[in-house]
Amino acid sequence: MSRADEAETVNVTVNGAEIEASPGELLIDACERAGAYIPRFCYHSRMKPVGMCRMCLVEVDTGRGAALQPSCMLPVSDGMTVETETDLTKKAQDGVLEFLLVNHPLDCPVCDKGGECPLQDQTVAFGPGESRFVEEKRHYEKPIAISDTVYLDRERCILCDRCTRFANDVAGDTLIHFMDRGNNTQVNTFPDEPFASYFSGNTVQICPVGALTAKPYRFKARPWDLEETISTAWTDSVGSRITVQSSRNEVLRLLGVDADSVNWGWLSDKERFAFEALNSEDRLGRPLVRDDDHQLVATGWGDALDRAVAALQGAAPERIAMIGGARLTNESQYAWAKLAKGVLRTDNVDSQLGDGLPVEAVLGLPRATIDDACRPGGTIILMGPDPKEELGALYLRLRHAVLEDGATLIEITPRAGGLTGLASHSLHPRPGELPALTAALVAAVNGEAVDTAGVGGGVIAAAAAALDGPVTVVLGRASLAETGESVADAAVNLSRLDDVSFLSALRRGNIHGALDAGLSPGLLPGRTTLSAGSERVGEVWPGLPESDGLDTAGILAASAEGDIDVLIVLGADPINDFVDHAAAVAGLEAAGTVIAVDLVRNDSIEAAAHIVFAAAGPTESSGTFTNLEGRVSVCEQKVTPPGTARPDWMLATELAHRLGADLGLDSPESIRAELVSVSPVHHNLIEEALAVGRIDGVLVEGNGDIAAPVSTTADVPSNDAYSLRLVSTRSMYDDGVALRHSASSRGLARGLDVRLSPTEFDKLGVKPGTIVKVESSCGQLLAPAFADSSLPAGSAHVPWSAAGSPAGSLIDAGAPFIDVRVERA
Amino acid sequence: MSFFDTANLATAHEIISRYPKPKSATIPLLHLAQQQHGWVSDDAMREIAQLTGTTPAEVKGTGSFYEMFKFHPVGKYMVNVCTNLSCQILGGEELLAHAEETLGVKAGGTTADGMFTLEDVECIAACTEAPCLQVNYRYKLRVGNDDFDQMIDDIRNGRADDLPEHGTLALVRQAIPAGTGAGITAPENAREAPVWMARNDVAEGSDDKDGGA
Numbered sequence A: 001m002s003r004a005d006e007a008e009t010v011n012v013t014v015n016g017a018e019i020e021a022s023p024g025e026l027l028i029d030a031c032e033r034a035g036a037y038i039p040r041f042c043y044h045s046r047m048k049p050v051g052m053c054r055m056c057l058v059e060v061d062t063g064r065g066a067a068l069q070p071s072c073m074l075p076v077s078d079g080m081t082v083e084t085e086t087d088l089t090k091k092a093q094d095g096v097l098e099f100l101l102v103n104h105p106l107d108c109p110v111c112d113k114g115g116e117c118p119l120q121d122q123t124v125a126f127g128p129g130e131s132r133f134v135e136e137k138r139h140y141e142k143p144i145a146i147s148d149t150v151y152l153d154r155e156r157c158i159l160c161d162r163c164t165r166f167a168n169d170v171a172g173d174t175l176i177h178f179m180d181r182g183n184n185t186q187v188n189t190f191p192d193e194p195f196a197s198y199f200s201g202n203t204v205q206i207c208p209v210g211a212l213t214a215k216p217y218r219f220k221a222r223p224w225d226l227e228e229t230i231s232t233a234w235t236d237s238v239g240s241r242i243t244v245q246s247s248r249n250e251v252l253r254l255l256g257v258d259a260d261s262v263n264w265g266w267l268s269d270k271e272r273f274a275f276e277a278l279n280s281e282d283r284l285g286r287p288l289v290r291d292d293d294h295q296l297v298a299t300g301w302g303d304a305l306d307r308a309v310a311a312l313q314g315a316a317p318e319r320i321a322m323i324g325g326a327r328l329t330n331e332s333q334y335a336w337a338k339l340a341k342g343v344l345r346t347d348n349v350d351s352q353l354g355d356g357l358p359v360e361a362v363l364g365l366p367r368a369t370i371d372d373a374c375r376p377g378g379t380i381i382l383m384g385p386d387p388k389e390e391l392g393a394l395y396l397r398l399r400h401a402v403l404e405d406g407a408t409l410i411e412i413t414p415r416a417g418g419l420t421g422l423a424s425h426s427l428h429p430r431p432g433e434l435p436a437l438t439a440a441l442v443a444a445v446n447g448e449a450v451d452t453a454g455v456g457g458g459v460i461a462a463a464a465a466a467l468d469g470p471v472t473v474v475l476g477r478a479s480l481a482e483t484g485e486s487v488a489d490a491a492v493n494l495s496r497l498d499d500v501s502f503l504s505a506l507r508r509g510n511i512h513g514a515l516d517a518g519l520s521p522g523l524l525p526g527r528t529t530l531s532a533g534s535e536r537v538g539e540v541w542p543g544l545p546e547s548d549g550l551d552t553a554g555i556l557a558a559s560a561e562g563d564i565d566v567l568i569v570l571g572a573d574p575i576n577d578f579v580d581h582a583a584a585v586a587g588l589e590a591a592g593t594v595i596a597v598d599l600v601r602n603d604s605i606e607a608a609a610h611i612v613f614a615a616a617g618p619t620e621s622s623g624t625f626t627n628l629e630g631r632v633s634v635c636e637q638k639v640t641p642p643g644t645a646r647p648d649w650m651l652a653t654e655l656a657h658r659l660g661a662d663l664g665l666d667s668p669e670s671i672r673a674e675l676v677s678v679s680p681v682h683h684n685l686i687e688e689a690l691a692v693g694r695i696d697g698v699l700v701e702g703n704g705d706i707a708a709p710v711s712t713t714a715d716v717p718s719n720d721a722y723s724l725r726l727v728s729t730r731s732m733y734d735d736g737v738a739l740r741h742s743a744s745s746r747g748l749a750r751g752l753d754v755r756l757s758p759t760e761f762d763k764l765g766v767k768p769g770t771i772v773k774v775e776s777s778c779g780q781l782l783a784p785a786f787a788d789s790s791l792p793a794g795s796a797h798v799p800w801s802a803a804g805s806p807a808g809s810l811i812d813a814g815a816p817f818i819d820v821r822v823e824r825a
Numbered sequence B: 001m002s003f004f005d006t007a008n009l010a011t012a013h014e015i016i017s018r019y020p021k022p023k024s025a026t027i028p029l030l031h032l033a034q035q036q037h038g039w040v041s042d043d044a045m046r047e048i049a050q051l052t053g054t055t056p057a058e059v060k061g062t063g064s065f066y067e068m069f070k071f072h073p074v075g076k077y078m079v080n081v082c083t084n085l086s087c088q089i090l091g092g093e094e095l096l097a098h099a100e101e102t103l104g105v106k107a108g109g110t111t112a113d114g115m116f117t118l119e120d121v122e123c124i125a126a127c128t129e130a131p132c133l134q135v136n137y138r139y140k141l142r143v144g145n146d147d148f149d150q151m152i153d154d155i156r157n158g159r160a161d162d163l164p165e166h167g168t169l170a171l172v173r174q175a176i177p178a179g180t181g182a183g184i185t186a187p188e189n190a191r192e193a194p195v196w197m198a199r200n201d202v203a204e205g206s207d208d209k210d211g212g213a
């Protein structure tokens, strides 16, 4: 039997005009392309159609006579004739709307959706002018909170199944569902199990009526009062595209934009509600300096800048250091790189806070895009953090690839995570033994597999046999209790596989922009090294560092020894964020002068800053962002910064000016132009390209001068019988500064616990939840203990992200593994 | 603590094993829960979710579609009086009013002693025998007021052996011996097309879009 979908295209007649469509394409989409927009409520192009609402009925003739059919459920077929505007179609649309409105409360004047409501708009365009329904409508309690952020008004719901499909199909968090039947059908949660999904905000965005609303936007504005611009989400490195909407100079809402190569319109709640921290009352509007009583007091810019200049002027280059920078735009990063490396000539510059990877592993291996990773039929090796916890939008893309596009997922992680249920093979090696495990995996492709790193040979062989098609390694640092070098070595091993490329999973906001701008020891802008790029960059910059500098751990250690006179903390909070808590405190306290550049006062500022520059945040200044693929997209300014806060790049030029140097940078555009001139890899980052790539961005490709990493680590000795090897991973809601200042998300930070492999837990002989003591060579903590069967034998997990990051007190930066003892308290 | 008692937990596992996907056992397990407890409690649904690899919201969403699953306590005997057309013409509404008076509860209510829950239901497919009702889903046909009182009296005095306890409806299906259930293969793994498909000659390469929703 011949099937139409073997053909390349099929011909469909839409309202008399013949168009070409691809086989399998849904009629509703084909008509839209042909300029005949069909109204709809339940259909969403990123989800499977269900035919719930019947709004999309059109007259279709496939040779058996015209009949009304839902165009969202009907794939095109050759010779199909479609009429979208006949009297019959109009009558159908009118009738469907009348039915949908039977139970709809028509409380538009008090509904947040009013003015941007598909039901309202389509009723005006296609619906009956008047209601014939005089009976009592159904009534429910007005909005019920189905989670901490989302409210549900069941009276308004038209049962389109969008939110419930999103929760089940897209996010995999089936916490909302249709309940009851017939006239009583309603969306609801199970009692006492709220819709606590990391992605709940998406349902609010796609609800075609005002049934779902999000707390931060409820009763805040009317759509016609909103202004908007396009930007890029800043809380993680996926670079999801967003629309920033504001009213009266205040950002009120972020919406996901459907960028085909990035986030498909979805956002994690962390990305979506991050703007609340920008509006927080604690935002810095003026610079601060520490007075004689050791208090931080507000001052004028002249005073703050002069004090900074005075500190910097007397300091030798190697006694100056700068950590952080991932919060900044590409342009600001470049300006600060030029100030630090070109004017101050120090190479003690590191934007990774000891929780990342060696730059060679990020920039020096063949790089993949998200689309590459999600190729139908390809294999994804997840050797990095749990994307559900750290890179929300990427998690949704990977999930789709595995579930819908037949990608194979193999995870090599310290313990089970958000994607484990979808992985065909889960390998959980002992902490610190990634290199050995990956070597065994590669060897198993063509040979024998032996038990390695606590993983059985059979499991390794099965995983090796499952490698199919192009392989993308999602590469990052899953556990903060292991070194980035160990991950890099493992990546070197995996780079021996056929047709393999790497998608970086460094998590921090614009960290990839920071690396591309040279904010790392030994790097210069444009993926080049101090030695390879000095000629090109030296032509434009006033000077260059003489030798490679220190990374964050090195800087903090040097500072603790009294070797750092000026420490610039560029939008970072080492006390809460650096893996080794004690080292961060010691380093910050011993630095001669600490200059912080930030949006709010964080713990590091409170403890150690002498001068604080108030910076403009995302949505308050213009620039670009580089995501984990190397994709550059714009972030446009929408509102003005609070008080006299300034864009970061301006602070760099101002400081340089007062130091007697001219950075020659006077706008984000001029900075981009200079970046393009010194960096061959950025050759395509021209203004026209950014305009064309307004949605999808511009991909900056290539390794530049960065070579692949070389193996460095030695074999890891196994732990003794009394100790456990530590694993520490992050979760989406860590107790970061931004979260603390977000009213709606503050309560979401996860509590502290310690999880043990079941044998170890049994040895302890306590009930689940009993408080135990965890002690390493650097510190100790108390936490309730639980068993976790995904942990390899002999290991223990403490979450990094619990309030105050107490795991930081157990970790010794740079140690290839951390052994802890867990005892009854 | 498990909701199902030991014997029923074993039955639950046995039921799950009959299906290629554990989720398919949701409805039979809801029956099992109702049989054990008389109604389906939140604890029962949480446990079913765990057993079938779904979420409690899915279990409740699925179960609450069906009128015969009760999500709040009901009497030992469900009395469903039909007031649909045929019964209405032949006195169904009067019968219901009488039942309300006899039992002392309104339709939807449960007697204080927990014996009876009275329901006003739509057509129960016995129109030729109107007015009719069901007690624990067993028919009583051409019921007059006296018949009703007699029936209640019989039940109260232990003379109603023909009536099973509420929730035991599904016993028949659960008695299928292990290994004799049909359809052990998941649809996507089926190598041979079902008879109806093969007969219509569309089996080859057909891709079942809504794969066993």
Ligand code: SF4
Binding pocket: A156, A157, A158, A159, A160, A161, A162, A163, A164, A187, A203, A206, A207, A208, A209, A211, A212
């Ligand atoms: S709440 Fe909104 S998205 Fe969900 S089913 Fe109702 S109308 Fe659709």
Ligand code: FES
Binding pocket: A039, A040, A041, A042, A043, A050, A051, A052, A053, A054, A055, A056, A057, A070, A071, A072, A073
């Ligand atoms: S859009 Fe087609 S049925 Fe709802």
